Amino acid sequence: MSKLKVGVIGTGHMGQYHVNVIVNIAQAEVTGCFDADPNRLAEISKRFDIPGFRDMDELIEKSDALIIAVPTVYHYEIAKKCLDRGKHVLVEKPMTETVEQARELVELAEKKNLVLQVGHVERFNGAVMELKKVVERPFLIEARRLSPFNPRIADVGVVLDLMIHDLDIVTNLIGDEIRSVSAAGTSAFTRHEDVAAAVLQFESGCVANISASRATQNKIRTLTITQEKAYIILDFATQDIDIHRMASQAYLMTREELKYRQESFVEKIFVHKDNPLRQEHLHFLACITGEQEPIVPGYKDVRTLEIAHSILKQIHG
Ligand SMILES: NC(=O)c1ccc[n+]([C@@H]2O[C@H](COP(=O)([O-])OP(=O)(O)OC[C@H]3O[C@@H](n4cnc5c(N)ncnc54)[C@H](O)[C@@H]3O)[C@@H](O)[C@H]2O)c1
Structure with a gap:
């Protein structure tokens, strides 16, 4: 061919x-x-x-x-x-x-x-691709995408620059039917918001707490998910997923005091780690030749941008 x-x-x-x-x-x-x-x-x-x-x-x-x-x-x-x-x-x-x-x-x-x-290169992060297999009716999602300031991106604020990645991942994971959005943000170095925090409540009841910053003296990109029988921690940078599961919990009475003991174990999920950008390109080419269907249809990208703009409206009025 x-x-x-x-x-x-x-x-x-x-x-x-x-x-x-x-x-x-x-x-x-x-x-x-x-x-x-x-x-x-x-x-x-x-x-x-x-x-x-x-x-x-x-x-x-x-x-x-x-x-x-x-x-x-x-x-x-x-x-x-x-x-x-x-x-x-x-x-x-x-x-x-x-x-x-x-x-x-x-x-x-x-x-x-x-x-x-x-x-949306994070869609092709090996850990994100695995995530779909382990997430089941989450109650709480917490996404943090924090970076030091870099003057390179000055045309848009942190919501369209960084938070959009997590909005894309979260909505593709649990759907985009949102009951309410509340958000706040502030500028630190540019005329746009450089720091933003949004709380989204989904129709399913799930609450997502999403923070993005380009004014933080560390680079953090994590997503955690609380669901009935697991607490999932995803690190975008290392492409690792850890799942904490509760084994047992009990009160122990010693002669001196009452102690609380909690036993949990951590599962490390096997993640196929490739360069996500390469996967993004391969998917693009395969969609052109008809070998694959887009993993996210265009109307969903529009919806994600709509959510980003409702966050921006809350921040800037
Ligand atoms: N997917 C990701 O993780 C990710 C990461 C960083 C940036 N981005 C996105 O990539 C885009 C570029 O960001 P960047 O960090 O590379 O910025 P950049 O400033 O480093 O690069 C932009 C380049 O575009 C050129 N340019 C400007 N206007 C042009 C025009 N009208 N026609 C042709 N060339 C033009 C500039 O000369 C520059 O070389 C942004 O939309 C940004 O959001 C995505």
Whole structure:
């Protein structure tokens, strides 16, 4: 079967990882890359030995599919251009700045029978893929995604930058029927919110407590789930899942005092650890060739963005 011709638009921090992965995927032939910054374009084109296009339209024309890793404010405009020209699109998260833009892109892709995938790379984290097998009617979900400040992402706040990953994971895990949303946030370094905390109550009764920060002097990416017979701890960075289960609990009466004893054991789940970005690309290509169905349909991506915007509304009014 002939290889799919893939181009990369935007070769900054995330774009370089996309190039690094796609050049090593046998099913793809890299047409080249484009970046608005000619120095960056020259650097990446040289580092990976791929053509650097000075004209984005030419790269789009020569490709079957485009990976878009430009700042979020340009996602809509560039993804629309690619879809209009009949090209499949893998656009970085968040899909767009607004819900209306996302809806328009999803409808356009459907109308033209094109694949439009959002770069929610955590979906392809080995631990997240395993999680679906162990989660059963959770009561409480706590997600924490905390990072030190990095001035690179200045066009959107932490909700669209980081929290969107956890909104995507949580809603794909337990559904998106939400009874209430409450949230608060504050800015630390930018004009947007750099810290945000949201509490979502789902129709199932489950409560999700989601915190995101880009003002923390440590990098933490964890998800914990409390359900009837287990407490599950997922670490996105190490791709590990630990499940705590209660074995027994008892009160012990000694001569001096009453003691509480609790016995639990921890199960370590076997996780197949691959590069999640590579898995993301393989899924994108397999959806284009029809070998796989998108693991998350477009309308769900729109819904996740809607939830993010209801959190932003609570924060900014
Ligand atoms: N999936 C993830 O985990 C993850 C992680 C980081 C960033 N991202 C996303 O990737 C996107 C890019 O973020 P980044 O950290 O790589 O930013 P960045 O600033 O490092 O890179 C953006 C690149 O796009 C180029 N660019 C700007 N405007 C352009 C335009 N109109 N046309 C072509 N090129 C243009 C810039 O010159 C720069 O090289 C953002 O949407 C961000 O949310 C996703």
